[in-house]
Amino acid sequence: MMGAAVTWQEIAEALLEHLRLTFIALTLAIVVGMPLGVYLLRERFLSGPVLAVLSAIQTIPSIALLGFLIPLFGIGAKPAIFALFLYALLPIVRNTYTGLGQVDHAAIEAARGIGLRERQVLLRVMIPQALPFLMAGIRTSTVLTVAVATLGAFVGAGGLGTLIFRGVSMIHTPTILAGALPAALLALFFDTVFAFVERWVTPVALRKNKV
Amino acid sequence: MTIRIAAPPPSSKPAIALYAAGHCIDNRWLARHVDLAINVGETFVLMGPSGSGKTTTLKLINRLLEPSEGRVEIHGIDSSSLDPAELRRGMGYVLQDGGLFAHQTVRKNIGILPELLGWAEANIRDRVDELLNLVGLSPEEFGDRYPTELSGGQRQRVGIARALAVDPPVVLLDEPFSALDPASRRHLQQEFLSLSRRLKKTFVIVTHDIFEAVLLGDRIGVMNEGALVQSASPGELLRHPSDSFVRSLFGKNRYQLRLMTTCLRDAMNQHFGQPVLEGTLSPTAVELHPDASLWDALDTLENQQADVVHAVGPRGVLCALSRRDLLEATVAA
Numbered sequence: 001m002m003g004a005a006v007t008w009q010e011i012a013e014a015l016l017e018h019l020r021l022t023f024i025a026l027t028l029a030i031v032v033g034m035p036l037g038v039y040l041l042r043e044r045f046l047s048g049p050v051l052a053v054l055s056a057i058q059t060i061p062s063i064a065l066l067g068f069l070i071p072l073f074g075i076g077a078k079p080a081i082f083a084l085f086l087y088a089l090l091p092i093v094r095n096t097y098t099g100l101g102q103v104d105h106a107a108i109e110a111a112r113g114i115g116l117r118e119r120q121v122l123l124r125v126m127i128p129q130a131l132p133f134l135m136a137g138i139r140t141s142t143v144l145t146v147a148v149a150t151l152g153a154f155v156g157a158g159g160l161g162t163l164i165f166r167g168v169s170m171i172h173t174p175t176i177l178a179g180a181l182p183a184a185l186l187a188l189f190f191d192t193v194f195a196f197v198e199r200w201v202t203p204v205a206l207r208k209n210k211v
Numbered sequence: 212m213t214i215r216i217a218a219p220p221p222s223s224k225p226a227i228a229l230y231a232a233g234h235c236i237d238n239r240w241l242a243r244h245v246d247l248a249i250n251v252g253e254t255f256v257l258m259g260p261s262g263s264g265k266t267t268t269l270k271l272i273n274r275l276l277e278p279s280e281g282r283v284e285i286h287g288i289d290s291s292s293l294d295p296a297e298l299r300r301g302m303g304y305v306l307q308d309g310g311l312f313a314h315q316t317v318r319k320n321i322g323i324l325p326e327l328l329g330w331a332e333a334n335i336r337d338r339v340d341e342l343l344n345l346v347g348l349s350p351e352e353f354g355d356r357y358p359t360e361l362s363g364g365q366r367q368r369v370g371i372a373r374a375l376a377v378d379p380p381v382v383l384l385d386e387p388f389s390a391l392d393p394a395s396r397r398h399l400q401q402e403f404l405s406l407s408r409r410l411k412k413t414f415v416i417v418t419h420d421i422f423e424a425v426l427l428g429d430r431i432g433v434m435n436e437g438a439l440v441q442s443a444s445p446g447e448l449l450r451h452p453s454d455s456f457v458r459s460l461f462g463k464n465r466y467q468l469r470l471m472t473t474c475l476r477d478a479m480n481q482h483f484g485q486p487v488l489e490g491t492l493s494p495t496a497v498e499l500h501p502d503a504s505l506w507d508a509l510d511t512l513e514n515q516q517a518d519v520v521h522a523v524g525p526r527g528v529l530c531a532l533s534r535r536d537l538l539e540a541t542v543a544a
Binding site for chain 2: 115
């Protein structure tokens with residue numbers, strides 16, 4: 001049973017693929033999600049429908065979503081990345097929207113009143129004060145994406161899921177673990193790192209419990 | 212910014228002029244048909260109960276709100292033809308609780324506009340030091356603090372310093388002292404008064420506090436239900452209120468307000484007090500400028516346990532006024 005079913009090199013390659021899927025999907029989600037969150041704050045009447053659609057996407061079972069995307073993107077990394085991107089979108093959009101929305105209104109008004117342009121108000125006042133929220137959104141999305149990315153193997157995207165699928169079909173626990181354990185550790189690792197980043201970017205004066 | 216060749220020399224125009232300006236939201240007029248001219252170097256107070264349209268009027272001036280009717284001119288130029296950010300950089304803006312940026316230090320808060328305008332770092336530093344000293348905060352002690360580490364009064368001082376950062380000719384203040392406790396409010400008002408006299412800028416202050424209005428305003432514009440009811444000097448407003456609403460603002464404080472708006476010179480002109488001859492000066496008399504209010508005079512007498520005030524002009528003592536003279540002058544005023 002033990003045999004050389006999985007080599008270290010295989011695990012490392014799968015891990016790198018996994019990271020690549022996660023990284024590309026997250027980057028897309030941030031690049032699209034944050035501006036979308038800002039836009040929803042401007043056009044508040046759209047926020048309800050848009051957030052509802054993003055929530056609905058979250059409820060589609062991952063395997064089904066990947067299946068739906070095969071006709072559109074074929075087999076490989078593309079459908080997986082697109083699915084991960086869709087899942088990652090909601091936490092980022094929602095946290096951007098609520099985070100920017102809770103910024104002290106007097107500070108925003110003062111910034112406009114002393115002559116900051118809308119862009120400067122956003123970059124100098126709103127985003128810095130909402131950073132903890134924005135980072136929390138990215139953190140949630142990252143952990144989610146790392147976990148869901150294991151299903152990428154289902155459409156041939158590679159990643160740690162490949163090992164898990166292989167282990168399941170062989171009913172070979174060590175092979176399953178070779179994929180599942182790094183995936184779990186990866187999620188924990190990102191969660192911890194982002195927890196620190198979140199705290200680090202929180203402006204000193206806004207920290208609830210100072211160290 | 213476009214250059215307007217036809218623009219007349221700014222000095223001949225009021226700093227701020229509203230022509231039948233108003234603002235309407237959801238069919239409700241927050242301010243309506245406001246005609247107003249604020250002169251260069253004047254401190255103008257917009258005064259009225261909450262919901263009377265004074266903040267709306269203030270925001271029409273710096274275009275935080277756009278006029279739904281009429282127009283606004285700044286130094287003779289139609290404000291709608293100006294870039295809003297550019298316009299506001301020529302006007303400081305102070306909010307009720309300072310509106311400071313909680314994530315930045317005092318230094319960064321005050322220096323934000325100079326920084327965005329690309330000032331050299333050393334110049335920003337010097338300017339922030341200068342402004343902190345101007346508003347009575349030590350740069351060493353307060354420069355690196357965050358807004359949450361300041362008292363309400365200190366936050367307000369920082370707010371004022373920030374509004375003055377790029378030396379705008381006009382400064383707008385919306386209820387600047389309202390969030391403070393009475394003692395520090397009075398204190399800050401006095402400091403603001405001397406600051407405003409030194410700076411010679413055009414100030415527009417929104418308040419619902421009649422004492423603040425009388426103390427700080429060269430002229431007061433009384434607002435009620437979105438309309439500007441009367442614009443006049445504090446003394447004029449007290450003595451000749453245009454209607455019962457304006458009169459009702461003073462209520463039981465009428466005499467105190469008269470004391471505050473009558474100066475020693477006014478009392479002398481009404482032949483109160485005794486002329487002072489060389490050699491007959493009372494050694495225990497308190498010396499005050501003829502422009503000092505009767506209120507200040509009485510207060511000084513009380514504090515110094517004296518009985519006589521000498522009004523002192525550039526050429527020596529003009530007149531001696533007893534406490535009785537001061538009180539009689541108040542009733543006569």
